[in-house]
Amino acid sequence: MSTITESVTIAAPAGAAYERWNEYEALPRFADGVLNVERRGEDVTHWTVSVAGVTREFDARVLERIPGRRLTWCSIDGPKHAGAMDFEPLDEHTTRVTARVELVPEGFAEAAADRLGVINLRVRRDLQQFKQYMEDDTAPPPKAWDEPWHGSAM
Structure with missing residues (x-):
């Protein structure tokens, strides 16, 4: 299993960054390799x-959702992985976004990409x-928060 941790500082409030990331259908706009994301319920995509x-293709379940602060998930089927996105306010207008991804590469190509650091680079570039x-x-504003939902921690 590999663990990847990358951070970026964004000139935006934590709540806005969280909401924008939580718009899963928009992830292909900035996340290389994400071709499509569909919601299949409140906490399944x-x-x-x-890669x-x-x-x-795989399904993932949200394990923890703390609006404006944290989102964690794990795969339900397909490639084995889990992760967390943390949105740490540095001040009113600046946020440190940290991605932590744990994965088990499937197949030769993915294992080679992992060993060569390609997946690390992808996460860094995505951030x-x-x-x-x-x-x-010019990007559309984030939607208003849904009702707060707190699941179990990862």
Whole structure:
């Protein structure tokens, strides 16, 4: 199992960054390799991703949702992984976003990509692209928060 941890500082309030990330259907706009995300209920999503040229589909479940602060998940089927997104307010207008992903690469191509650090680079680039997406004035504003929901911790 590999654990990847990357952070980026964004010129946006933590609540806005959290809400934008929580719009799963928009993730393909800035997350390389995320081809499609569909909601399948309040806490289940279906993902189509490409890793090292291999397309995979899986379902993931949200384990913990603390609006404006934290989101954790794990895969239900398909590639084994889990993770957390933390949104730490540094001040009213600045947020440190930290992604922690734990994964078990499937197949030769994904294992090679993991060993070569390609997956680490992808997570780092995705966070940089998220920063640009958040700080771009032409991006649509985040939706209002849903009702607070707190599941069990990861």
